[in-house]
Amino acid sequence: MPPDDNQQKGDVMGRPANDPNQFYQSALIALEDIGLQTALDRGAVRANVAREASMNQTTDRARLREQAQAARLRGLHDLPELLEQVEAHISAQGGTVLWALDADEANRHVLDICRRHDLRRGVKAKSMVTEEIELVPFLEAHDIRMIETDLGEYVVQLSGDRPSHITMPIMHHTKESVRDILMQQAGMPHADTPEQMTAFAREALRGEYIAADFGISGGNFIIAETGHIVTVTNEGNGRLCTGLPPVHIAVVGIEKVIPTWEDFLTLYQLLCRSASGQQMSVYMNAVRSPARTDENDGPEHLYLILVDNGRSDIYGSEYAEALACIRCGACLNTCPVYQNVGGHAYGGVYPGPIGAVLTPLFKGKANAVPLPFASSLCGACQTACPVNINIPDMLLKLRHDLQDEQELIWQGAMTGFGYTFSHPLLYRTAGFIARTAGSVCDRTTGSVYDRTAGSGHDSIGKLPPPFDGWTESRDFPPFAAQPFRDWWKQNRERKK
Numbered sequence: 143m144p145p146d147d148n149q150q151k152g153d154v155m156g157r158p159a160n161d162p163n164q165f166y167q168s169a170l171i172a173l174e175d176i177g178l179q180t181a182l183d184r185g186a187v188r189a190n191v192a193r194e195a196s197m198n199q200t201t202d203r204a205r206l207r208e209q210a211q212a213a214r215l216r217g218l219h220d221l222p223e224l225l226e227q228v229e230a231h232i233s234a235q236g237g238t239v240l241w242a243l244d245a246d247e248a249n250r251h252v253l254d255i256c257r258r259h260d261l262r263r264g265v266k267a268k269s270m271v272t273e274e275i276e277l278v279p280f281l282e283a284h285d286i287r288m289i290e291t292d293l294g295e296y297v298v299q300l301s302g303d304r305p306s307h308i309t310m311p312i313m314h315h316t317k318e319s320v321r322d323i324l325m326q327q328a329g330m331p332h333a334d335t336p337e338q339m340t341a342f343a344r345e346a347l348r349g350e351y352i353a354a355d356f357g358i359s360g361g362n363f364i365i366a367e368t369g370h371i372v373t374v375t376n377e378g379n380g381r382l383c384t385g386l387p388p389v390h391i392a393v394v395g396i397e398k399v400i401p402t403w404e405d406f407l408t409l410y411q412l413l414c415r416s417a418s419g420q421q422m423s424v425y426m427n428a429v430r431s432p433a434r435t436d437e438n439d440g441p442e443h444l445y446l447i448l449v450d451n452g453r454s455d456i457y458g459s460e461y462a463e464a465l466a467c468i469r470c471g472a473c474l475n476t477c478p479v480y481q482n483v484g485g486h487a488y489g490g491v492y493p494g495p496i497g498a499v500l501t502p503l504f505k506g507k508a509n510a511v512p513l514p515f516a517s518s519l520c521g522a523c524q525t526a527c528p529v530n531i532n533i534p535d536m537l538l539k540l541r542h543d544l545q546d547e548q549e550l551i552w553q554g555a556m557t558g559f560g561y562t563f564s565h566p567l568l569y570r571t572a573g574f575i576a577r578t579a580g581s582v583c584d585r586t587t588g589s590v591y592d593r594t595a596g597s598g599h600d601s602i603g604k605l606p607p608p609f610d611g612w613t614e615s616r617d618f619p620p621f622a623a624q625p626f627r628d629w630w631k632q633n634r635e636r637k638k
C-alpha cells in the first residue's frame with residue numbers, strides 16, 4: 143500500500159523522515175532516489191567486495207573470528223570489573239573518569255567541563271555514541287562552537303544532513319554531490335578529484351585544530367589492563383583532536399572495554415578488514431593520561447565519560463550479545479535491504495541489520511516496530527560480522543516480543559468487548575459513538591459510501607489513528623445507519 147503524499151515527502155531536505163516507525167515509507171522514497179541508488183551501488187557493494195578479499199588474505203579467517211568473538215564475550219562477561227580497572231588506571235595517570243547514566247547526564251558532564259575550563263570552541267572526531275546522545279546540537283545550543291573533523295562528518299555538518307552509515311557517514315553521497323556541497327557550503331573552488339576535495343578540507347580544518355580549546359573523541363576500544371582509550375582512524379583527525387587542544391574529552395559507551403592488548407590485536411585486525419578491507423588503518427591512537435611533565439605536547443586535561451544510556455538494560459537481557467558489536471559496518475554493506483534503501487530509511491543513529499536490533503533496544507520497541515521486520519533473515523549479516531553476532535536470531539526474538547505486546551493489546555481489546563456486550567446501556571452508547579464516528583470518517587477520509595442512497599463503495603476509506611493500520615491494506619465495513627435493535631422493534635410493531 144503506498145504511503146500518503148505527506149509521508150512521501152520525508153523531511154524538509156526531501157530525505158526520509160528521521161523516524162524508525164516510518165521505515166516502510168522511507169524505504170519507498172529511498173528506492174526512487176537515483177542519486178542514492180548510485181551511491182549505494184558504488185559504496186556498499188564495493189566495501190563488501192573489499193572486505194571479502196581482505197578476509198581471504200588471512201591464514202585462517204574462521205579461527206580469527208572465533209578469537210575475536212571470544213575476546214568480546216570475555217570483555218562483556220567481566221564488564222563491571224573491567225570498567226573499575228579502567229577508572230583506576232586513568233585516575234592514577236592524572237585523568238578524570240565520569241559516569242553518565244543517560245544522554246542528558248553525558249551532555250551535562252561535557253558542558254560542565256566546558257564551563258569549568260572556559261571552553262568555547264571544540265573539534266570533534268567521529269564517534270557514534272556522541273551521535274546517539276546528540277552532543278553537538280546540545281553544545282551548540284549552549285553557544286559552544288563544534289566542528290566535525292572526520293571528512294564525512296564534516297560534509298554532513300556542512301549540509302545539515304545526517305550520517306547514513308556507521309563507518310562511512312556519507313555513504314548516501316556520490317563524489318559529485320560531495321563536490322557540490324563543498325563548493326556551495328565551504329567555498330571550495332571547482333574540483334574534480336577526491337584528492338582535490340580532501341586537500342581543500344584538510345586545509346580548512348587545520349586552522350580549526352589550532353584554534354580549538356578542546357577536542358572530543360569517542361573510542362573504538364578501551365584496554366582494561368592499562369586503561370588506554372584507543373581510536374582507529376584513516377585521516378589522522380582523531381590524533382589531532384585528542385592531542386592538540388588543551389583539553390581532551392573522550393565520550394565512550396561502557397561496552398567498549400576489552401580485557402587485554404592481545405585481545406585488541408585480534409579485534410583491530412578484524413575491525414580494519416571488515417570496515418574497509420584494509421589490513422590495518424592508517425592511524426591508531428592510544429591515550430590514557432594528560433601530557434606528562436616530561437612530554438612536550440598533549441592535552442593538559444583528559445576526561446573520560448563512560449556512557450550507559452540503556453546499555454545496562456541490554457546487558458541484563460537476552461540481547462546482551464548485541465553489545466559485542468565493534469561498529470565495523472560490515473553487516474550494513476552486505477545486507478540486501480541496506481544495499482537498496484541506505485541508512486536514512488532506518489530513522490536512527492544505527493542503521494542496517496545491527497541498527498534493526500539496537501534501535502528498538504535503545505529507543506523502545508514500540509518506537510521502532512518495522513525495523514526487526516526489515517530483513518529477509520538471509521543471514522548475510524552474521525556471516526559478515528567479525529565477532530559472529532547472531533543478528534538474525536535477535537531479529538526473530540524482537541519480532542516475537544512485538545507479537546507478544548500485540549497480544550496484550552488484543553487481550554485488552556477482547557476484555558473490553560466482553561464487558562461492553564454484557565452491559566446494555568454501555569453497548570447502546572458504544573453503538574451510537576461508532577455510527578457517529580463512522581460518518582465523520584466518511585466525510586474526513588474521502589469514503590464514497592452513500593448511506594442515504596445505499597450506493598457507492600461499501601466501506602469506510604480509512605480509519606483515523608491509532609486504527610489506521612487496519613485500513614492500510616483492507617476495507618472497513620461501514621456501521622449500519624440503523625441499529626438492529628431499532629429495526630427489530632420497527633418491524634415487529636408493524637406486524638402487530
Ligand code: SF4
Binds near residue numbers: 308472474530
Ligand atoms: S554487528 Fe558485527 S558486522 Fe555489524 S557493525 Fe557490529 S561488529 Fe560489524
